Amino acid sequence: MAKAQSTTKLKTALKKAPKKAALATKLTRKSTKIQYLEKYTIASIVDYLAEKHNLPNKQMKLIIESFYDVISTGVKNGERVPLGKIGKIYYSVRPARKARKGRNPRTGEEVDIPAKRAMKVPKFSFSKSFKESILKVRARKS
Numbered sequence: 001m002a003k004a005q006s007t008t009k010l011k012t013a014l015k016k017a018p019k020k021a022a023l024a025t026k027l028t029r030k031s032t033k034i035q036y037l038e039k040y041t042i043a044s045i046v047d048y049l050a051e052k053h054n055l056p057n058k059q060m061k062l063i064i065e066s067f068y069d070v071i072s073t074g075v076k077n078g079e080r081v082p083l084g085k086i087g088k089i090y091y092s093v094r095p096a097r098k099a100r101k102g103r104n105p106r107t108g109e110e111v112d113i114p115a116k117r118a119m120k121v122p123k124f125s126f127s128k129s130f131k132e133s134i135l136k137v138r139a140r141k142s
Contacts, residue, residue, distance in 0.1 A: 075122065087126040094119045 037044050042064070050060035071089060074081040080090040099115040 085127060086130050087124055089122070089124050091120045091122050094121050 037048055046057055046061045046064060049055075049064070050057045053060070055063075071081050071083070075089055075091055078091070080088045082088050096118040097116045100113050102111050102113045103109065104111055
């Protein structure tokens with residue numbers, strides 16, 4: 001009985017929201033299947049998750065923004081922040097480089113290359129399981 005009520009609520013919500021046609025769900029008697037997004041933008045992800053979890057878009061946007069804040073704070077503190085089954089985001093320090101002399105390949109003229117200071121460079125490493133799952137996916141034509 002509860003499942004029938006939830007499917008009727010979902011049907012009425014879909015009728016009222018024509019803008020969310022990309023997020024429309026296909027209803028079957030056994031289960032509810034949700035289609036994937038056509039474009040992966042912040043707005044479409046917020047719409048998708050808000051609809052999936054029955055939350056207002058504003059609240060879902062705040063949740064996602066706070067998630068980004070937690071990730072960036074962790075990376076700025078020097079942590080390797082895991083992103084679920086996808087991988088880890090972190091930064092590494094690129095060492096400083098001394099000033100040196102170089103050559104212009106066209107003219108052969110000597111050029112002074114200035115020194116560069118050490119830099120923090122953001123990096124991402126994909127997990128082994130994610131890499132293996134990508135290999136199984138068929139490439140789609142653009």
